[in-house]
Amino acid sequence: MTETTPAPTRLPLLLDRVTKRYGQHTAVDDLDITVGAGERVAVLGRNGAGKSTLLRLALGLSRPTSGHCYLFERPPGDHRARRRVGYVPQASAAPDRLRVREIIRFVRDCKGAAEPVELIERLDLGPLTNSLVGGLSLGQHRRLTLLLAFLGEPELLVLDEPTVSLDGQSRLAVWDLVNEYCAAGGTLLLASHDFREVSALTERVLVLVGGRLRADSEVTQLARTTGVTALEVPRTTDLPLTDVSFVSHQADRTVLITRTPESVVRRLTTVVDGPVVQRRPTVEEVCLALGGGSR
Numbered sequence: 117m118t119e120t121t122p123a124p125t126r127l128p129l130l131l132d133r134v135t136k137r138y139g140q141h142t143a144v145d146d147l148d149i150t151v152g153a154g155e156r157v158a159v160l161g162r163n164g165a166g167k168s169t170l171l172r173l174a175l176g177l178s179r180p181t182s183g184h185c186y187l188f189e190r191p192p193g194d195h196r197a198r199r200r201v202g203y204v205p206q207a208s209a210a211p212d213r214l215r216v217r218e219i220i221r222f223v224r225d226c227k228g229a230a231e232p233v234e235l236i237e238r239l240d241l242g243p244l245t246n247s248l249v250g251g252l253s254l255g256q257h258r259r260l261t262l263l264l265a266f267l268g269e270p271e272l273l274v275l276d277e278p279t280v281s282l283d284g285q286s287r288l289a290v291w292d293l294v295n296e297y298c299a300a301g302g303t304l305l306l307a308s309h310d311f312r313e314v315s316a317l318t319e320r321v322l323v324l325v326g327g328r329l330r331a332d333s334e335v336t337q338l339a340r341t342t343g344v345t346a347l348e349v350p351r352t353t354d355l356p357l358t359d360v361s362f363v364s365h366q367a368d369r370t371v372l373i374t375r376t377p378e379s380v381v382r383r384l385t386t387v388v389d390g391p392v393v394q395r396r397p398t399v400e401e402v403c404l405a406l407g408g409g410s411r
């Protein structure tokens with residue numbers, strides 16, 4: 117009998133009825149989530165909604181109170197699964213007393229990676245390789261953490277607010293790198309409050325509200341699956357707001373987000389001087405309607 121090599125396991129992430137409690141507080145509640153190879157998934161929600169907790173559970177950095185997590189079809193603490201992941205945590209713990217080139221060399225050796233000459237250049241870390249990690253600015257530190265996550269050709273990239281504190285140029289450089297990574301087949305799980313980042317990098321969104329999954333949808337299907345609609349009227353401050361989830365007054369118009377557009381339009385037409393325009397809501401507007409932030 118010939119021995120066959122088992123096919124490499126490909127399902128990057130599976131959460132099966134996962135709940136995490138801290139004392140009386142439920143941080144994430146009964147989550148069922150599957151992330152397939154090559155998917156680009158954003159985790160959205162207000163402060164404290166459970167995004168970082170979800171990411172940490174998925175990576176085995178926190179243990180569920182109940183339910184099960186699988187990383188590449190293994191327990192997430194298994195080193196064979198962990199080595200296939202690049203992670204940018206919200207707060208990086210790189211040792212302050214190492215120099216940038218030393219920490220790069222250390223992580224590179226651990227992951228068996230080549231010298232990341234191009235990454236160093238694209239993340240503009242060349243002039244900093246002799247600097248102490250403890251002396252880096254917030255944005256420089258973030259760029260170093262991103263570089264370390266990309267080392268070793270990860271199959272899954274888990275990014276927790278990766279571009280917070282980056283200047284505009286650095287943010288675009290990171291978005292380019294992440295998009296190239298995804299175009300080459302990489303899988304992305306991104307927690308972010310930046311809706312431009314979400315639309316630049318991801319195709320599917322998970323919306324957490326108070327630790328519960330309120331939406332899990334392709335971006336293009338989000339309005340349909342959640343039943344949320346945006347209405348625009350000329351700027352008016354005194355409007356009937358029954359059945360309106362969120363209202364935003366802008367320079368020249370007022371935007372109302374609702375799940376029952378027909379009745380809201382009927383009420384608006386009696387008080388608004390001008391057309392009521394119905395349109396597809398943005399991802400941010402859907403989040404606002406569901407209670408998942410932001411603004």
Ligand SMILES: Nc1ncnc2c1ncn2[C@@H]1O[C@H](COP(=O)(O)OP(=O)(O)OP(=O)(O)O)[C@@H](O)[C@H]1O
Nearest residue numbers: 138141142143161162163164165166167168169170
């Ligand atoms: N180690 C911990 N001990 C106690 N409570 C915790 C702990 N970690 C998280 N929590 C609580 O769990 C909830 C979810 O926190 P989490 O950090 O996952 O939120 P988040 O969505 O990432 O928020 P943010 O957008 O502010 O980063 C919060 O109420 C938080 O206070």
